[in-house]
Amino acid sequence: MTLSRRDFLKVGGVTCIVAGAGTALAGCSPKSDGSEKATQTGEGSEAALVGYQPVNFTDETDILIIGTGYAGLAAAMAPALAGKKIIMTEKQVQIGGDSATSCCFMFASGTELQLNAGNPTTIDQYWEANAERLTAGHDQYEWFPEWVKGKTYANTKFVDVAINDFGAKFQEPCTEEELPRMSKSVILPADGIGSGGPNILQPIASKLTELGVDVRCGLRATALIVDAENVVIGCRFEDATSGKITDIKAQSTVLATGGFADNGEMVREYLPEWANHGQLVHGCMGEGHRIAEKVGAKLSGMDSSLTRCNLMGDIPNCTTWGYWTPIVLVLPNGKRFIEEAQSHDAAQAALNAGYREWWSIFDQRAFDARAIGHSVEGNIKSHEDVYVKADTLEELAVGMDVPVDALVATFARYDELVASGEDTDFGKKAWVESLQPPYHALKLNVCRYKTSGGLVVGPNNQVLDSSDNEIPGLYAAGALTLESFASVSSCMATGYYVGETLAAL
Numbered sequence: 001m002t003l004s005r006r007d008f009l010k011v012g013g014v015t016c017i018v019a020g021a022g023t024a025l026a027g028c029s030p031k032s033d034g035s036e037k038a039t040q041t042g043e044g045s046e047a048a049l050v051g052y053q054p055v056n057f058t059d060e061t062d063i064l065i066i067g068t069g070y071a072g073l074a075a076a077m078a079p080a081l082a083g084k085k086i087i088m089t090e091k092q093v094q095i096g097g098d099s100a101t102s103c104c105f106m107f108a109s110g111t112e113l114q115l116n117a118g119n120p121t122t123i124d125q126y127w128e129a130n131a132e133r134l135t136a137g138h139d140q141y142e143w144f145p146e147w148v149k150g151k152t153y154a155n156t157k158f159v160d161v162a163i164n165d166f167g168a169k170f171q172e173p174c175t176e177e178e179l180p181r182m183s184k185s186v187i188l189p190a191d192g193i194g195s196g197g198p199n200i201l202q203p204i205a206s207k208l209t210e211l212g213v214d215v216r217c218g219l220r221a222t223a224l225i226v227d228a229e230n231v232v233i234g235c236r237f238e239d240a241t242s243g244k245i246t247d248i249k250a251q252s253t254v255l256a257t258g259g260f261a262d263n264g265e266m267v268r269e270y271l272p273e274w275a276n277h278g279q280l281v282h283g284c285m286g287e288g289h290r291i292a293e294k295v296g297a298k299l300s301g302m303d304s305s306l307t308r309c310n311l312m313g314d315i316p317n318c319t320t321w322g323y324w325t326p327i328v329l330v331l332p333n334g335k336r337f338i339e340e341a342q343s344h345d346a347a348q349a350a351l352n353a354g355y356r357e358w359w360s361i362f363d364q365r366a367f368d369a370r371a372i373g374h375s376v377e378g379n380i381k382s383h384e385d386v387y388v389k390a391d392t393l394e395e396l397a398v399g400m401d402v403p404v405d406a407l408v409a410t411f412a413r414y415d416e417l418v419a420s421g422e423d424t425d426f427g428k429k430a431w432v433e434s435l436q437p438p439y440h441a442l443k444l445n446v447c448r449y450k451t452s453g454g455l456v457v458g459p460n461n462q463v464l465d466s467s468d469n470e471i472p473g474l475y476a477a478g479a480l481t482l483e484s485f486a487s488v489s490s491c492m493a494t495g496y497y498v499g500e501t502l503a504a505l
């Protein structure tokens with residue numbers, strides 16, 4: 001006897017199947033002795049899947065958001081203001097995910113914050129000037145340009161609403177003198193790089209709670225629940241401590257579970273060249289990718305040919321400082337290897353040069369720059385074991401355990417380039433300035449920290465299946481989705497955009 005999908009639906013008389021690991025082929029039914037067991041019966045044999053309980057909805061909501069990083073929180077903002085009933089779940093004991101540790105180097109245009117600071121570019125002007133670049137590619141989707149426009153405007157609205165309605169605090173935008181590259185588009189949390197947790201994430205979470213959003217930590221999503229027409233009607237969760245199962249019914253389910261950098265198996269499968277690097281994050285394990293795949297969602301951009309992410313140093317804040325202050329980066333051989341005003345790619349450049357670590361050397365100006373001062377102080381305190389301070393380059397080299405002659409020669413050459421006004425060695429354009437003693441140095445190791453491949457959403461922010469059809473009831477945002485690029489502002493924007501869609505339903 002061959003069992004059809006509808007037969008499975010009938011097994012146990014339940015009207016739902018659980019679409020998740022190991023369950024897609026099994027209906028779920030209570031055993032006659034009352035214990036719970038999923039059964040699959042074939043001619044002449046009986047098999048049983050242990051541990052799969054029948055669907056039993058104990059909660060019902062308008063919107064179910066899974067994951068409480070920036071994408072999940074942003075997705076709740078507009079619907080919460082619109083009075084929708086929202087349940088948010090988080091597998092960890094506290095909210096925030098990777099977002100809570102993000103450097104929060106963010107981009108935006110036309111926000112009230114920027115307009116009030118004298119940057120006259122409105123979001124309409126920004127869109128007009130950049131639409132062609134932003135909508136390039138994806139020609140197969142005629143809706144794509146409109147969707148990108150929605151996401152771009154959502155980026156701006158997120159910042160305005162976060163400040164005006166949710167009490168988030170941003171820093172007065174940097175002047176061109178403070179941030180020679182990109183001062184028009186970069187925005188930061190109130191205390192500068194690395195301070196998004198207390199200034200953006202927590203205020204938004206507190207206000208959501210005040211607006212009645214039910215935030216539940218310690219609940220891990222394990223499988224989406226679909227009806228007979230494959231409409232996603234909720235999700236199954238496992239209590240992270242007790243293992244107790246909870247099924248939540250929802251009109252709309254939003255996956256915002258982050259990337260997969262913390263899942264060794266997935267990294268080996270999709271990004272094998274990253275598999276042997278340490279990693280910074282604890283929680284982004286690609287669970288959303290996997291449970292969405294089980295209801296037919298397609299994954300895109302997962303491998304290194306398409307991924308839009310880079311490797312990082314294990315002191316992430318430090319890799320951004322070169323935007324705001326003169327720094328010199330050297331390898332363990334004491335030599336420069338990259339243009340430091342763009343140190344974001346230093347990890348890959350170090351690997352290309354045959355190393356897995358490098359040093360960032362800076363002076364007092366790093367402590368004085370308001371965009372990074374807090375993070376410089378904080379990271380030195382938390383990384384004393386890899387911090388060296390010295391009055392001379394020779395002492396610095398000894399403290400760093402790099403060849404003294406090489407470091408001295410590197411600085412002599414760097415100062416020569418500074419005097420000439422042009423970095424002909426590495427093309428550094430901003431902060432081509434000599435460092436002054438005392439010198440400070442921090443050592444960084446190559447590690448992975450984010451991934452950008454994942455689900456593709458369609459014109460209504462609904463997840464697309466492998467035939468590019470929308471999966472009804474299922475939405476996604478943030479690092480789990482391809483078009484967020486795992487950039488923090490895009491994670492916020494895609495989340496906010498989903499929320500706008502759901503608020504209007």
Ligand SMILES: Cc1cc2nc3c(=O)[nH]c(=O)nc-3n(C[C@H](O)[C@H](O)[C@H](O)COP(=O)(O)OP(=O)(O)OC[C@H]3O[C@@H](n4cnc5c(N)ncnc54)[C@H](O)[C@@H]3O)c2cc1C
Binds near residue numbers: 103
């Ligand atoms: C150290 C660091 C620095 C960074 N700095 C920058 C930067 O300066 N600029 C930039 O553009 N980007 C930066 N990034 C990347 C950016 O911050 C992230 O891509 C972004 O914050 C991801 O947001 P998210 O909401 O999609 O995912 P996350 O913040 O990872 O949130 C996902 C949440 O879902 C939860 N979750 C996962 N699976 C389940 C499940 N099965 N059930 C329930 N909950 C689940 C997780 O625990 C987590 O809380 C940085 C990342 C890191 C780690």
